[in-house]
Each structure stands twice: as structure tokens, then as C-alpha cells.
Amino acid sequence: MTDLFTLDAELRTDLGKGASRRLRHANKVPAILYGEGQEPVSLTLEHKNVFRAQQEEAFYSSVLTINVDGKPVECLIKDMQRHPFKNLVMHLDFMRVDAKHALHANVPVHFINEENVVKLGATIAHHVTEIAVTCLPKDLPEFIEVDLADLVVGQTLHLSDVTFPKGVTSDELAKGEAHDQAVVSANAPKGSSDEDDSEDATEEAAAE
Missing domain, CATH: 2.40.240.10 (Ribosomal Protein L25; Chain P)
Structure with a gap:
């Protein structure tokens, strides 16, 4: 390489x-x-x-x-x-x-353990493909990993949830909490809420 x-x-x-x-x-x-x-x-x-x-x-x-x-x-x-x-x-x-001067760069995001969330019936929405960072040249990562192992249906991970490598900071987070953008979401399958409501209504009718 x-x-x-x-x-x-x-x-x-x-x-x-x-x-x-x-x-x-x-x-x-x-x-x-x-x-x-x-x-x-x-x-x-x-x-x-x-x-x-x-x-x-x-x-x-x-x-x-x-x-x-x-x-x-x-x-x-x-x-x-x-x-x-x-x-x-x-x-x-x-x-x-310059080795002594911090640089700004866009680093690609790699999502891992995505299959764990998909097995729960969720659909994954990637909101970013890269993240703007600041660091010294020696600390510049080839990519940033976002682990979805503990993500649950309905949850969204933001920049503040991402673990950045040592010496690397997010340019957006440096601007304040208002810039804590969404990175990835686990959305419930379409129609699941309607199906749940229908099942509840059927059970209530049977009970009556």
C-alpha cells in the first residue's frame, strides 16, 4: 500500500x-x-x-x-x-x-456488524459515507469504523456516538451540539406498525 x-x-x-x-x-x-x-x-x-x-x-x-x-x-x-x-x-x-500541522480531511465510514440489526427486521439507513476530521498527518485514519452490533430497531447513531481514533476529532462536533449529525439509523420495516395495530384490533374483537 x-x-x-x-x-x-x-x-x-x-x-x-x-x-x-x-x-x-x-x-x-x-x-x-x-x-x-x-x-x-x-x-x-x-x-x-x-x-x-x-x-x-x-x-x-x-x-x-x-x-x-x-x-x-x-x-x-x-x-x-x-x-x-x-x-x-x-x-x-x-x-x-506538514507533519507538525493539523490537517482537515474527509475519511470514509465503514459500518460493521450490520447483519445483526438486519436480523431483527430493521432496514439500515446510512446518512453519511464519510466524516470530516482534523488531526496530525501521522494520525490520519484510512477509514472510521462504526459498530452496529448494539443498534436496536428505531435507534439512530450520531457523530457523538462514534468512537474516533486517538488524535482524531470531528470537524462538525467542534462546531457545537447543533452539528451532531445523524450517521446511521435502524428503521422498522414499512407497514409493521399498521400490522401491529391490526393484530391488536383482532385480539380485542375476539375478547369481546
């Missing part, structure tokens, strides 16, 4: 739409690297390496290493432009990170 997220890049001086088009025809991807108070630089990467890396979920929530003309730079992927119907990456935006 480490090798997969280490990409070689070359500095690019030939800019503009025409230059980018020529790069893509040569199976290369134009990119830009910015952040940490330094000037943005334009880069070129091999498309095959980028395409292979971007197929991994962790690519979007990991600190990457970009070797810019042999000099390693740690960064995050901040934006990716894809071709509307071809399997092509058109452009990449990388943001530099």
Missing part, C-alpha cells in the same frame, strides 16, 4: 489547455501541488500509476508521497477530474501537508 501511494512526478513548465491535451495523449496526467505557504507548482504524472492508485479507497484519505523530480513531498489529494465516460483521470490537485 505504501508503494502504491508513492508517485513520481515531473515539474511541468508547458502550461495551457493545448499542453494538457498533449500530455493526456502521451498517457500522462497534469496536476498541481499547492499549500503550506509555498508557491503552487505544476506537475506531470504517469497515468497508469495514478489510475491504479485511485482505485483504492484509502488513496483519498491517506497522506501521499509525491516525488517531485526526486524530492519527496507529503500531500493529500484534494480534487480529481475524471473523463465523463472514459476510464481516464484528467487532472489532480494535491495539497502539501
Whole structure:
């Protein structure tokens, strides 16, 4: 995984739409690297390496290493432009990170033990697929696990119910209780309340 997220890049001086088009025809991807108070630089990467890396979920929530003309730079992927119907990456935006500075990133959510709740007859509603977090680069998780083992029908888990890894905090919770958004719900099957009412009415009629 480490090798997969280490990409070689070359500095690019030939800019503009025409230059980018020529790069893509040569199976290369134009990119830009910015952040940490330094000037943005334009880069070129091999498309095959980028395409292979971007197929991994962790690519979007990991600190990457970009070797810019042999000099390693740690960064995050901040934006990716894809071709509307071809399997092509058109452009990449990388943001530099500093080991001593906290960063903001969106981390995917993995729900586990979901089958336990489904067995109870509940339908699961996922309200988020990723969570915005703040942490130092060394603490950035590839994903955040949300355990549904103890979830019961009718219950909703919020951000405040999520166990975050050490050194990782939720950006939304930092804004206050009003931003404690729902993460996942276990909803009763549709029509179950009506069926219960019907059964109750039948039992009452029989008793009379």
C-alpha cells in the first residue's frame, strides 16, 4: 500500500489547455501541488500509476508521497477530474501537508456488524459515507469504523456516538451540539406498525 501511494512526478513548465491535451495523449496526467505557504507548482504524472492508485479507497484519505523530480513531498489529494465516460483521470490537485500541522480531511465510514440489526427486521439507513476530521498527518485514519452490533430497531447513531481514533476529532462536533449529525439509523420495516395495530384490533374483537 505504501508503494502504491508513492508517485513520481515531473515539474511541468508547458502550461495551457493545448499542453494538457498533449500530455493526456502521451498517457500522462497534469496536476498541481499547492499549500503550506509555498508557491503552487505544476506537475506531470504517469497515468497508469495514478489510475491504479485511485482505485483504492484509502488513496483519498491517506497522506501521499509525491516525488517531485526526486524530492519527496507529503500531500493529500484534494480534487480529481475524471473523463465523463472514459476510464481516464484528467487532472489532480494535491495539497502539501506538514507533519507538525493539523490537517482537515474527509475519511470514509465503514459500518460493521450490520447483519445483526438486519436480523431483527430493521432496514439500515446510512446518512453519511464519510466524516470530516482534523488531526496530525501521522494520525490520519484510512477509514472510521462504526459498530452496529448494539443498534436496536428505531435507534439512530450520531457523530457523538462514534468512537474516533486517538488524535482524531470531528470537524462538525467542534462546531457545537447543533452539528451532531445523524450517521446511521435502524428503521422498522414499512407497514409493521399498521400490522401491529391490526393484530391488536383482532385480539380485542375476539375478547369481546
